[in-house]
Amino acid sequence: MKVRTRHGLFLVLALAAVMFVAQGRLPGASVAAAQAFPTNTPRVLPPPTNTKRPSATPLPPTETPTLTPSDTLTPSRTPTPTETFTPTRTPTPTNTPEPTLVIMGTYETPVLTPVTAIPYPMATPVPSGDDVLTILLLGSDTITEGAVARTDVIIAVSVNRTRGTVSMLHFPRDLFVYAPNDTMRKINTIVNEGNKRFGEGGGIKMMKESMKYNFGLTIDYYARVDFVKFQDLIFKLGGLELSVDCAIEGNRLKSPDLDYTNPDSYEVYTMNIGMHTLDPYMALWYVRARGSSSDLDRGRRQMEVLRAIWRQARAKGFIEQATVLLPELLETVDTDMSAADLLGLAPLALSIDPVNIQRISLAQNVHFxxxxxxxxxxFAWIPNLPAIQAAVQNFVLPPPRNRLGGESPTVQIGAALAYKGYDQVAADRLSWEGFTIQMIGSEGVPARTDTVIYDYTGGAKPASLETLRKALRVHPSLVLSEPNPNADSDFRVEMGRSYGTSCFYGLPQ
Known part of the structure; x- marks a missing residue:
């Protein structure tokens, strides 16, 4: 059953909040670390015909799909990909009627000749054994409600109901992937193309198949919203409280009421490091700005906004009112989740600790x-499939298993009154990394020029210390070792004035 609801989206990290559009293609940074993939590669060649692609787990058998076919769409034929399959053997487009969409693991010969070799299907990640639900969050790039648009926000959310954790994985819009029963194309064009060829709903099914084929991810549900509905969501929240840990510059409308097609309506604006309350237009600006940023960074910011909306929705009691709000059935989010599905996630949405929410970003020259x-x-990004497979495996695991070497660090954070707000920004940043935060306010915290870290562990938690230092951009000389087995935390951070100018997107740091 399709449900359109204004507040039910809050039950999946405020589900509708993730749908905003990113534009641009500048390279960005990533939280992932792996061996660099070669740069300036003109084209990725197909692998030798007798060489298997490395994978964390054995590839699925070629003759037995691992997924159950849809009850409503029956495949007309089920040939499987082989190692000898190359673009030269594919048929050319004809004027014959389009085939029925083949879904859920039966990958037909592409209808259109691809411009590069089609990769092998990705192996399914090793399951954790937990009760995990995977939701695909999609955002369109239209300002006109209901208009046809590209899918320029693609974020997978893994909800682990056994362990009470959530993981988010952003897929850059320019990834060049195989759309089963179609051809190689940018991932942000798949939904539109599927709708054109197979009718309404065909695009979502093709996108789900593409996620399965290229990344090994089985998508249970999807949710989608556009610019107009995203701004409506922020309005209902009363604005968005957001911490910004890196300044960003871009063009914005001088007033939201001005003509967005007129270049004279814009001004250059810089959003500085600190705590901000964003109105609907500025919340949209933050997740779209590209003047000094990139699509890869926008994915990181979109996940920040997702978490901020969930936190604010919980604080305002929207999640507790889910039973009353869901029946409103207002036009905000397009999803195939039922009201019962959403209500089933309410307990987790109410109880989850921010430290149990992780985000994963794919990196240029590592994952593509x-x-x-x-x-x-x-322009496109060609995936490095083994590296992406490792990221996907990390995505399906609960966060505590794969962050900071299992050190479970705690950190106290404070800031002098003159720099109030920097402590909250730092806390939000560190919670992404798995730190348990203790806010100590401003009492007894000196007004420092530079941020200082006190290490009370005597070097016993090196992975945590290095992550802490890099996340807050603290020079090693400002890390003070003061071993104290009786300390209330592993580390103490006193924020300094220089933190406010320590990061600006697009400039070397």
């Missing part, structure tokens, strides 16, 4: 490389 198509010269 820059590439240009041979036919039109269009």
């Amino acid at each position: 490389v820059e590439w240009y198509t041979a036919d039109t010269g269009s």
Whole structure:
């Protein structure tokens, strides 16, 4: 049953909040660490015909799909991909009627000749054995409500109901992937193309199949919203309370009421490090700004906004009112989740600790490389499949198992009154990394020029210390070792004035 609801989205990290559009293609940073993939690669060649692609787990058998076919769409034929499959053997487009969409693991020969080799299907991640639900959050890039648009926000959310954790994984819009029963294309064009070829709903099914084929992810549900509905969501929240840990610059409307098609309506604006209360237009600006940023960074910011909306919705009691609010059935989020599905997530949405929410970003030259198509010269990212498979495996595991070497660090954070707000920004930043935060306010905290870290562990938690130092951009000389087995925390951070100018997107740090 399709449900359109204004507040039910809050039950999945405020579900509708993730749908905003990112534009631009500048390289960005990542939280992942892996061996660098070669840069300036003109084209990724297909693997040798007798060489298997490395994978964390054995690839699925070629003759037995691992997924159950849909009850409503029956595959008309089920040939499977083989190692000898190359673009030269694919058929050319014809004027014959389009085939019925083949879904859930039966990958037909592409209808359109691909411009590069089709990769092998990704192995399914090793399951954790927990009760895990995977939801695909999609955002369209239209300002006109209901208009046809690209899917420029793609974030997978893994909800582990056994352990009470949530993971988010952002997929860059320019990833060049195989859309089963179609061809190689940018991932943000799949939904529109699927709707054109197979009718309403075909795009979502093709996107789910693409996630399964290229990343090994089985998508249980989807949720989608556009610019207009995203701003409506922020309005209902009464604005968005957000911590910004890196300054960003871009063009914004001088007033939200001005004509967005007129260049004279814009001004250059810088959002500085600190705590901000964003109105609907500025919340949208934050998740779209590209003047000094990139699509990769926008994915990180979109996940920040997701968490901020969930936290604010919980604080305002929206989640507790879920039973009353769901029947409103207002037009905010398009989803295939039922009211019962959403209500079932309410207990977790109410109880989850921010430390149990993680975000995963894919990195240029690690998970993909820059590439240009041979036919039109269009820009795209070619995936490095083994690296992406490792990220996906990390995504399906609960956060405490794979962060900071299992050190479970605690940190006290304070700031002098003159720099109040920096402590909250630092706390929000560190909670992404798995730190348990203790806010100590401003009493007894000196007005420092630079941020200082006190290490009370005597070096016993090196992974945590290094993550702490890098996240807050603290020079090693400002880390003071003061071993104290009776300390109330592992580390203490006193924020300094220089933190406010320590990061600006687009500039070397």
